[in-house]
Amino acid sequence: MNDFRTDFADTIGRFVDISGANYPINDPWAPAIVTKEQIDEEIERLASIPLPSNGRRSSLIVHPRADSATPGLATSVQVTLNVLKPGERTAPFRHNATEVNFCICGEGVATIGDRRIPFRKYDVYNTPSFVPYWRENNGSDLQVFLTYTNVPLLQFMQVHHWEENPPLLAAVPHEEDAINPRRNSPYGTFQISDDGAMLMPYEKLINPPTVESNALHWPWEKVEAELKKLQDLGQDYIGRRLYLLYNPVTGRTNGTTPNFFATITIRPPKIVDRPHRHVSESINYYFAGSGRSTVAGNVYEWKAGDLMLSAPGWAVHNHASYDEPVYELTIQNQPLTIAMESLLWQENLKEPPALLGAQMGFDTNRKSAA
Numbered sequence: 001m002n003d004f005r006t007d008f009a010d011t012i013g014r015f016v017d018i019s020g021a022n023y024p025i026n027d028p029w030a031p032a033i034v035t036k037e038q039i040d041e042e043i044e045r046l047a048s049i050p051l052p053s054n055g056r057r058s059s060l061i062v063h064p065r066a067d068s069a070t071p072g073l074a075t076s077v078q079v080t081l082n083v084l085k086p087g088e089r090t091a092p093f094r095h096n097a098t099e100v101n102f103c104i105c106g107e108g109v110a111t112i113g114d115r116r117i118p119f120r121k122y123d124v125y126n127t128p129s130f131v132p133y134w135r136e137n138n139g140s141d142l143q144v145f146l147t148y149t150n151v152p153l154l155q156f157m158q159v160h161h162w163e164e165n166p167p168l169l170a171a172v173p174h175e176e177d178a179i180n181p182r183r184n185s186p187y188g189t190f191q192i193s194d195d196g197a198m199l200m201p202y203e204k205l206i207n208p209p210t211v212e213s214n215a216l217h218w219p220w221e222k223v224e225a226e227l228k229k230l231q232d233l234g235q236d237y238i239g240r241r242l243y244l245l246y247n248p249v250t251g252r253t254n255g256t257t258p259n260f261f262a263t264i265t266i267r268p269p270k271i272v273d274r275p276h277r278h279v280s281e282s283i284n285y286y287f288a289g290s291g292r293s294t295v296a297g298n299v300y301e302w303k304a305g306d307l308m309l310s311a312p313g314w315a316v317h318n319h320a321s322y323d324e325p326v327y328e329l330t331i332q333n334q335p336l337t338i339a340m341e342s343l344l345w346q347e348n349l350k351e352p353p354a355l356l357g358a359q360m361g362f363d364t365n366r367k368s369a370a
Helices: 035-047 151-156 220-232 248-253 334-341
Strands: 032-034 058-062 076-085 093-095 100-106 110-111 114-117 122-125 135-136 143-150 162-164 241-243 260-266 281-286 290-295 296-305 308-311 317-321 325-330 342-344
Touching: 035 058, 035 076, 076 135, 076 248, 093 122, 093 135, 100 281, 135 342, 220 241, 220 260, 248 296, 248 334, 296 308, 308 317
Parallel strands: none
Antiparallel strands: 032 308, 058 076, 076 143, 093 162, 100 122, 100 143, 110 114, 110 135, 241 260, 260 325, 281 308, 281 325, 290 296, 290 317
16 A cells, blocks of 8 residues: 555445435534633643653643544544743644644744734734744743644545655746736636626636735734724624634635634623524634623533634524623634535524525624624
């Protein structure tokens, strides 16, 4: 067996009679909290072990329901806790997954392709797919960060490809006058019916338009300044006081990566959100304040430093802050579900859900609340 040949066993497909049957009822994962104390203990343990040869002191944060072959904190989201001591760095690595990275302690530098991103506590940056990257700790304290990836979905599909110490990217000379014939295919796509159905030739199929996917950096200092402006929205505001860390490469799917969005929320004291639900699953990391989440009728309390699968897909939920402001990073697989045309969202439980991205979405009372 090698990369080009696999010896498969003889396999024959089978029929399953589903005549007159309906699909199985969904069985969502329960919300799960990993406490600050658990995270701190694991940080201390990781910092105590010898530096591995690849430089990655990392632990997966896994839901009890996750399959061992596709370990994630949610069905399609893998969360990794990473630790580097001062002066240490990871070996170059790349895979065909996209990442959102959130520094929760210390500082450092991430090299992604030909870009170096200095980052500090509560900064966020993304890592595009299949671009070599590594991280280093050039500070004086432990560097700790959370990495969110779509690896479980790729593992389920058996198509997660990764490389350690991959060839590093070399600068490609830009030739203004050079015309690459592959960019101008002579084979056209043409319409065959009045309803807009079209045919596309193979030559176009295997050479879709390319969109440059870059590593982007959202410094906490700048994000926090904008979030504080949302504090002035009154108690009657029915939306959520947050900003999406938007990556324009995701276009209409509103993402930080093509799979996830990352939002950072500020909740003033004693704010209670309106219950809502959505097909996309949501993971919250609370890094200031305390409060509670009500998910499908169950109440969960959390505090700064806790990480929580706070909204399994289609579970009715809302969040409330206690006596001090709350800051939280939310990772949600909304862009993926929009691309699949499956993102049902019910912003108001008294009104019907909408298929976001295919139907008109919702509005808030921000103008009147402000």
